[in-house]
Amino acid sequence: MTATQSRTGPLIALRYEAGALWALDQTRLPFEERELALRSAEEVAAAIRRLSIRGAPLIGVAAAYGVALELARDPDSYALERACDVLRNARPTAANLAWAVNRVEAAALAGGPGKRAAAALAEAIAIHAAEEHASVAMARNGADLLADARRIMTHCNTGALAAPGRGTALGVVAELADRGGLQNVIVTESRPLLQGARLTVYELSRLGIAHELIVDSAAAGLIADGAVDAVIVGCDRVAASGDVANKVGTYGLALAAHAAGIPFVVAGPTSTIDPSCTSGNLIEIEERDPDEVRTASGQILTIPGTSCRNPAFDITPARLLTALVTERGTVRPVSTESVAALLSR
């Protein structure tokens, strides 16, 4: 079920090989680099639920392979339906999950009874490749937008561990570093599961990009103090209105950036935009296990059994976004009209 691989080249969070989906187990990073070999829809869904695989675009791609893996085991239409359900329901907030599953399901059905598995795998591979290309285009578009930014703040993890290729927001950061001039990245630790402290620090270290880690609640004061020139984050679901569901804490960063008059930029592929959702307040926010709040990296922090609330995401209204960066271009200002115009490109 697991295999260990030492990695020195580009970071590959997910790869399909020899009839399995190999996923770097993100719950163990940065302390251990270990791949999971996933061979069924349920194994992929479980890896998504426990955040071994995370990041909206990445879980979309993983779920696409999950459907294909299941059909390779059992190509009948009931198995297809069940695989799609378990994967769509693995987590509720990211738009990419249902988007990718729906695409693979349609391709499998179009492939016909004898060719379902092959059609599903081909579609998963196509989605994977398209998202990789999208990350390169997003990085370029975002770096064009933030060409003058020398010091950037980012939240959670949005690099190669979150999206195939270069990532979303962290792909923009990496592109800015490649172009020269980027001096520093301030990384929020992103409690409760510390995707900033564990994953973004790991990615920036590998990339050789200077960074400083902060606790989440230091962000607003540092923004007010002029410590950064811009804030850039990813997204898990973008409503047709341009309202954004993203990692809990994003809304507070948007308020602080707005108050300080610096750009607040959201980056994500168009697969994260949900045109059927008209407003941010209609997006389902996942509430996760209270033990995530009661502990940090397994260490108990409070009185055992303390009641907790643990929303994994929050909603940032479109009016607080300076721009939405996608692979098809940059939307600015962000509104129902400008998002619709982007999607019709």
Place this chain on the structure above:
Amino acid sequence: MTATQSRTGPLIALRYEAGALWALDQTRLPFEERELALRSAEEVAAAIRRLSIRGAPLIGVAAAYGVALELARDPDSYALERACDVLRNARPTAANLAWAVNRVEAAALAGGPGKRAAAALAEAIAIHAAEEHASVAMARNGADLLADARRIMTHCNTGALAAPGRGTALGVVAELADRGGLQNVIVTESRPLLQGARLTVYELSRLGIAHELIVDSAAAGLIADGAVDAVIVGCDRVAASGDVANKVGTYGLALAAHAAGIPFVVAGPTSTIDPSCTSGNLIEIEERDPDEVRTASGQILTIPGTSCRNPAFDITPARLLTALVTERGTVRPVSTESVAALLSR
């Protein structure tokens, strides 16, 4: 140097007895209730530096006793000066520290060579008693102001562990609970040292007040969702302008409360107001050890050696305060004029 006491009655964070200052070691709570016996200025200063004693009013009272303890060992004027210096410099941001030390120093000098120690101790006891009474008056004033609030959010720890008596903001919460009608308190964990998760949860549990713990970055989204009716926090230094230095993360809560149109209230005794400081941006913000960010309750969270920024406080501008609650009354709106009027009462 240390002693263990089981406690069932009211929470006593600090007491002077038998020639020593007995302080509940707050670094060990909620997992262990252990008192430190402190017998010199340096021992008190060290306990303040490592946050065994914390909370602006409480460290003021502790420092006052620290001067008296030192004079009991060595009553000469050089010892007095040195004791005052080490205590004033234990931490930079809280106004109460220098305020209390200056008062005890003046009392000792006024006491004359033979009576310095006795005069200093009498002044420390007087400050302690006055701050206890102030906490009761603040609780009453704050509860009058927030009489309709059923669900309250608070940050860091501001109860009996932070200020003699009932505390500051958490004293208001306790008074609201005593009056009936308070339904729930949302407690931010308050990274990096988790004063919310460790200390506020402990105090509210002892008081039997319903509460829910959240990660700091969940606060803004919950405020926007209407999860609380008001936010109340303490303060470490209030400028003459009404700008407030308080636990890092306070400014973000103020922005979120302002955006949601709910009260954002700061509670503190007048000993926290620094009339010589004209503006928040003149307040020195303590930068603490990066290992606080790299770890949580001793558990490493990130790649060892990761660069960090660790400001312990941030500045909230007066315009974001709905009111400032003190023992002398409630200031609303908060401005240079209204703060000056309060101090002249």
